[in-house]
Amino acid sequence: MNLSSRLAEVAGQLPHKEAYVYEGERCTYGELNAAVSQFASGLRHLGIQKGDHIALLLGNSPYFVIGLYGALRAGATVIPINPIYTPDEISYILNNGDVKAVIGLDLLVPLFVKMAALLPKVEHVIVCETPQGKEQGISLTGKMKSFTELLLSGDAHYKGPELADDDVAVILYTSGTTGKPKGAMLTNRNLYSNAQDTANYLKINGEDRVIAALPMFHVFCLTVALNAPLMNGGTVLIVPKFSPAKIFQLTREEKATIFAGVPTMYNFLYQYEEGKAEDLQTLRLCISGGASMPVALLKNFEQKFKVIVSEGYGLSEASPVTCFNPLDRPRKPGSIGTSIMNVENKVVNEFGEEVPVGEVGELVVRGPNVMKGYYKMPEETAHTIRNGWLYTGDLAKMDEEGYFYIVDRKKDMIIVGGYNVYPREVEEVLYSHPDVVEAAVIGVPDPNFGEAVKCFVVSRNPNLTEEQLIEYCREHLAKYKVPSSIEFLAELPKNTTGKILRRALKEQLTSTEA
Incomplete structure (x- = not known):
């Protein structure tokens, strides 16, 4: 069993059940499964073969759901990419991931046009229409096809090729805390x-x-x-x-x-x-x-x-x-x-x-x-x-x-004078203070102890001072875990999932000191 075949099975059992709701639009399992087959069929007409790589540059929408399941039903490997990545980040993943087709919003059309010469392996760009794109009068050129037209041209009864449990279904590029992002190959199983x-x-x-x-x-x-x-x-x-x-x-x-x-x-x-x-x-x-x-x-x-x-x-x-x-x-x-x-x-x-x-x-x-491993990285695997x-x-x-x-x-652990300090335990204490909204802790170089504990805090109380918060930490932490300094910020840097980025704070600190 795999995601595509199980969706078809559920649709057969519950054709009139709501599969998703999006901005007031309601879609049943029967409708979703038919759309997935149509899109998969459309991809096959474009020449997408089993094992080809298709990138999704999409936010949360029916386009993503149909694009994902449709590509899987066609036997393709899906590479989801954050659509707000920089052109350099996107082109690296598209090239490293040997992507043959890209599914993206019409708002990204200018980016695709600009990057075309850098992406020789990309044969098709499938464009998803948005109200904003229509307002801006964005038109399709060259390799570009309309998602909607491709969907309408497909066969709602298309079954797709046989899929093996060990076939790679999705490649997820990790955020790359060190070096370039790595593509984790996830199979159907x-x-x-x-x-x-x-x-x-x-x-x-x-x-x-x-x-x-x-x-x-x-x-x-x-x-x-x-x-x-x-x-x-x-x-x-x-x-x-x-x-x-x-x-x-x-x-x-x-x-x-x-x-x-x-x-x-x-x-x-x-x-x-x-x-x-x-x-x-x-x-x-x-x-x-x-x-x-x-x-x-x-x-x-x-x-x-x-x-x-x-x-x-x-x-x-x-x-x-x-x-x-x-x-x-x-x-x-x-x-x-x-x-x-x-x-x-x-x-x-x-x-x-x-x-x-x-x-x-x-x-x-x-x-x-x-x-299964990292794509094209046997040593890392x-x-x-x-x-x-x-x-x-x-x-x-x-x-x-x-x-x-x-x-x-492992890499975030701070070593103060030979003692291990885990950022999380310091953050727990900071979060327990009634005036602290958010907190992040990193290690910074210290001439005497090797490293020292530095905190970044968002406070709801503009009168809260660094000294008061350090004193609060002294009451709840061993001496070597107490922050040496606390910096107040209006907000902490986060990725698209809302995860606080300690790495960005370290980089920000390094560039300030430089």
């Missing part, structure tokens, strides 16, 4: 198994109405808020762009049952003054991932809105989910939960040996969700996957009940 195992673990079913406000080109949304509900007859409530007002309104009007977001989204929802508990009363579950959620924020959110937040963990290379807090036992604040079904997690030392309960080591993962285990690069510990706790990224 990887994606389908993780969607179903996550759905089973979180009991996502046909009664659920799941808000997809995270970017669909990001694997968290792709698996948890798109594939998992669609594979089980649920309804996806597509949000083109996250805003607290939109989430409260949509939840109330569409009777949403599940919301998935990153901690920053929960912070925005919590801070939104007009948000009320009754707006979210239909939610049975909130899911948090993408970054560690401060315990203070989790407790405050649950108390204010009377809804459980289940924190989990995943990474692109694992399709992505490996852990979630279980629903049939007490949730442990600060924990990423226990291994989901069919996936194993363990904590190991530098020799790959499992460490005792409570000790910190590197989290490694094994299961049907683990990627061999370094990351060893003896069948995926080495995550995250430092973690496990308690006696099998709950895992992410301590920090």
Whole structure:
């Protein structure tokens, strides 16, 4: 079974059930499956063969859903790309990923025209029309085709070629914290198994109405808020762009049952003054991932809105989910939960040996969700996957009940005078201060101790001082963990999923000092 064939199966069983809702537009499973077949058929007419690579440069929309599933049904490999990447970032992925066709918004047409000479392998650009594009009078040229016309030209009964479990379905380019982005190759089996195992673990079913406000080109949304509900007859409530007002309104009007977001989204929802508990009363579950959620924020959110937040963990290379807090036992604040079904997690030392309960080591993962490898990077693949285990690069510990706790990224650990300081534990203390809205902690060079702890804080109180906050940290942290300096900012840099970027803060600091 794979995503495309399972969609067809669900459509056969529930043809009139709502598959998605987008800006008031409602689409049934029968309609969606027909559109997917039509688009896949249109791609075949263009000459797209099984195994060809197709890039999606799209935000959250029906275009993304039909483009993704249509390309998969045609046997192509899909490469989702953040549409707000720079031309250099986009051209690198398109060239490195050997992309034959691109599906993108008409607003990107000027970019495609400008980049045409740099993309010799791209044979087709399939353009999705938008009201803004029409207003600007954007017209198609050269290799460009209309998404709508291609869709209408296809056969609604097209089945597509046979797909093997081990065929690469999606290549996800990781953000590339060091060097160029790496393309994680996820197979049909990887994606389908993780969607179903996550759905089973979180009991996502046909009664659920799941808000997809995270970017669909990001694997968290792709698996948890798109594939998992669609594979089980649920309804996806597509949000083109996250805003607290939109989430409260949509939840109330569409009777949403599940919301998935990153901690920053929960912070925005919590801070939104007009948000009320009754707006979210239909939610049975909130899911948090993408970054560690401060315990203070989790407790405050649950108390204010009377809804459980289940924190989990995943990474692109694992399709992505490996852990979630279980629903049939007490949730442990600060924990990423226990291994989901069919996936194993363990904590190991530098020799790959499992460490005792409570000790910190590197989290490694094994299961049907683990990627095939990095595209055209055998050495990186061999370094990351060893003896069948995926080495995550995250430092973690496990308690006696099998709950895992992410301590920090291996590379983010700060060493102060020989002592390990994990940014997260300092951030937890900062978030517990009533005047702190957001916080991020990094290590900076120190002539005496090797490194020192530096904090960046967004405060709701303009009178809060650096000295007051450092004193607060002294009351809650060991001496070597106390920040040496705190800088107040209007906002913290984030990526498109809302994850705070420590790397950008480090770069900003380096350029300022230079």
